[in-house]
Amino acid sequence: MEFLRKHYEKLLLSVVLAGLIGAVFFMLKRIADEREFLDGKRKGITEKMNPYKALNTSAYDSALQRTKTFHPIILHGQHNTFNPVLWQRKPDGALLKVVTGKEIGPTAAMVTDISPLYYILDLERVSGSSYQVSVIREALPNPADRIKRSRYVSLTSPKTEFFRLKEVKGPADNPTELVFELADTQETVSIAKDKPFKRVDGYTCDIEYPLENQKFAKLRQGDEVAFGGEEYTVDIKPDEVVLSAKSSTKRTSLKYSAKKE
Structure with a gap:
């Protein structure tokens, strides 16, 4: 009795430690059992899962292919619904149909002579x-x-x-x-x-603008001419004349072919 009275605290601590160790082993065993249980459940769910069905994208694929072979909408042509044709009256009273835009303006001018x-x-x-x-x-x-x-x-x-x-x-x-x-x-x-x-x-040149029945003779480098509602500065080269519009600085080249004698 004297021994128990002197050492009961140590005995009590030993019992508590033994209980804690037992609890740890119990928890480890329980965790392992739970993990095994969950793995079994998960495996069962995976095995019973139905396979995914492939998506049917044929409609989308067909639409994508159609975008690669488009058919342009013609907004011009003989009907001229969206692009009405411009008609311009010539000095002789005849009407000129302007289809491409080159029938009027500087592209309709002609170089009739270039002389050195x-x-x-x-x-x-x-x-x-x-x-x-x-x-x-x-x-x-x-x-x-x-x-x-x-x-x-x-x-x-x-x-x-x-x-x-x-x-x-x-x-x-x-x-x-x-x-x-x-x-x-x-x-x-x-x-x-x-x-x-x-x-x-240097060079001189002669230019005609038939649409307005205008003729410009012996033009020199830097001279100015006016026709078709626009003014142009003349730049003369051996085989062409370049007209620079004063309003936009757009340049138009007119080739000249010398007449063979």
Whole structure:
């Protein structure tokens, strides 16, 4: 009894610990049993589940295929329900049917001629050791500057505002060739009797607009013309004329084919 009285607390603690250990083992066993039970239930449910049926998407597939082979809606043509045709009266009173839009405006204009504008240097006369040389500058914008200008030069007085005499080939009073340096381009050129120097410095053109019976002759680079309710600036090239609309800066190229003689 004396032993129990002295050590009852330890005995009580041992009993409690033993109970706790037993409870832990019981819980572990119960958890394992529950897991096994749930696995069995889950397995039974999975085995009894009916397989999914494949979805029928044929209607959607058919609709998708139809989008790949569409048929355009024609909103133009002879019926002109949505695009009525424009008719325009010509100077002779006849009506012009405008179908594509190219029947009027700058695309309906025609280039009837393109001619070069020359810089011409020519030996006109020999007087002893002096030479009368003329220059014509057809491309200059001021008409007064385009007229022929004649100047006398010699090896002792070789320079003018247009050119400089560099060399005389052959006898001084009957040269076979005169060599000049041009003032505007500094290029070296040669001339002789009946063999002038010619250089293309620009072009003129003739344009017609039949719809309004208009003709524009001898147009030069940068000139302006007006037809079809629009104004255009002219840009002339060797084989075409480009019309730039002043209202929109839209450019239209008109090809020119020279007539064969």
